[in-house]
Amino acid sequence: MEIMITSQPGASSESYQVRTSISTGRMLSLNAIVCGLEFCASAAFCYIPPLLLKAGINEQHMSMILGIGPLLGFFVVPAIGRASDRCQSRFGRRRPFIFALSVLLLFSLLIIPFGDYICLVLFGHSEFGTTMAVALLVVGSFLLDFTCQTCLTPCEALLSDSSKGTNQSERCFTIYSIMVSIGGCVGYLITALDWSDSSIGLYFGTQERSVFVMLFVLYLVSMALTFGAAHEIPLGELQKKKATSVYPSLARTTDHGYVSDDIISEDGSHQQVKMNGDCAETTYKIPMTRLSFTKFEGIRHFLYLKLYSLLPGVIKSLFHVPFVLKRLAFANFLSWTAVMCFNLFYTNFIGQTIYGGDPNAPEDSELRSLYDKGVRMGSWGLLFHCINSAIYAAFIEKISARLDLRRAYLVGMASFTVAMLLTLLSDDIYVVNFCATLTGFGYATLTTVPFMLVTIYHEHKEIFLCDIYLGDECASSSSERAVRGMGTDLAILDSAYFLSQVVLTACMGYIVHYTGTALAYMICAAAVGAFSCFFIRNIVLDTSEMQNLIKSNRVSRFSTFVS
Secondary structure (H helix, E strand, O other): OOOEEOOOOOOOEEEEEEOOOHHHHHHHHHHHHHHHHHHHHHHHHHHHHHHHOOOOOOOOHHHHHHHHHHHHHHHHHHHHHHHHHHHHOOOOOHHHHHHHHHHHHHHHHHHHHHHHHHHHHHHHHOOHHHHHHHHHHHHHHHHHHHHHHOOOOHHHHHHHHHHOOOHHHHHHHHHHHHHHHHHHHHHHHHOOOOOOOOOOHHHOHHHHHHHHHHHHHHHHHHHHHHHHOOOOOHHHHHHHHHHHEEEOOOOOEEEEHHHHHHEEOOOOOEEEEEEEEEEEEEEEEEEOOOOOOOHHHHHHHHHHHHHOOOOOHHHHHHHOOOOHHHHHHHHHHHHHHHHHHHHHHHHHHHHHHHHOOOOOOOOOOOHHHHHHHHHHHHHHHHHHHHEEEEHHHHOOHHHHHOOOHHHHHHHHHHHHHHHHHHHHHHHHHHHHHHHHHHHHHHHHHHHOOOHHHHHHHHHHHHOOHHHHHHHOOOOOOHHHHHHOOOHHHHHHHHHHHHHHHHHHHHHHHHHHHOOOOOOOHEEEEEEEEHHHHHHOOOOOOOHHHHHHHHOOOOOOOOOOOOO
């Protein structure tokens, strides 16, 4: 990134200009680690459940273990996003968090396949050694799940930081979606191939060890590519450059380490300072008038404040959500709930409903053989799903330019819902796998459009994020508002993703048990997908919509806490 400071004749101060350009090769390198994360995530989906069952853990406890990662991520990701916005490390703001999470991920890739061997060396053939091997497997399983998903938040923030001011943010996130899909394709292929008779398999002894070692090496390569392409400037240096080149008295840090031109006057109104030719142009933003409340509403708000004051800081951060992000995050939550309901349970649905197999049947029985065959055929459907997602992601930028981001989002999830409905009408494996291929449109949309919208919100934050500057008691403090950045708001979207998995792992088992059929998975996916289409229509798209909402008092001073 080239930073140029130029001075114009007659100007009272220097104008600060940032010219940036990202090549396609650098975009691919920045997204390489995302591809590596998907390699590891595919292994988590394919190998962790069988490994836990082989270790003697029953299915009920296995479901609880699989839910630990998303539940932990739901609470930790917002804190990571906020911390990365404030990070003063000389290595940048995002890379320290990516590196720390990557170390945990690499550790999990080693202890999952080699935990039993480590315990055998340390404790021998003892009951304690067996218990410790199972404990290492459990720890490695939830660490792999947690880090694969949590590491995406600083990676997304790094990508947004790198594309800021380039008019290339949509292309960057398009490549992000493509790399996610390619990572899934390659990951599923690596886990599906039989490595037991290869030289690698003969050396390491088992299929699982061979695959996890390959994933370890591939992730190291992808990590090196991203760290080599990421040229982060430490937050402190950016503060100094801006403070000495524009208005030292007005310098105040905000998003992505850049200095905000938004200041607060003595009367509490907000001012936007812009350089225009030879002079500074100042625009005043008047805080919205307070709404009148009944006594009941005042008491209710008082109780909210009392309860709110008792919450930990990490939980409080979940309530500091701007109005536009609340709408986007709720639509994102419903969309991910529908898509993950399909992704997590599709192979089980094929094995039980389409092939009529039984996962609890004896190992060598016909029912168990039918179930295993269905799982393998369902894996091909997921592979085609990833391939279609990668292809469609390449066209989302053009589609959103022809329509708009909200309609592109709606088209993607509407196609997903239609595919789920068609799945319910057929019992032919080829038709059902074709429908699985169509769901790739929705997946590509989910990994692209919401991030583009957040980028737009931050480009016009004085309008879209105006409600976080209202000075409400429940809003962030002035210092917190000053450092609110892209990482914080991307973490909100990722929290919606984690919450969708928590809800699914908590509810779907009971729903299937109550209905007595695995068809309930696809019915729920179709129903939630239809609901998501309704809420996608309410997403705020441009500044004129937001201004109309402000005028109609739809964005109130309490929107950061309750709405």
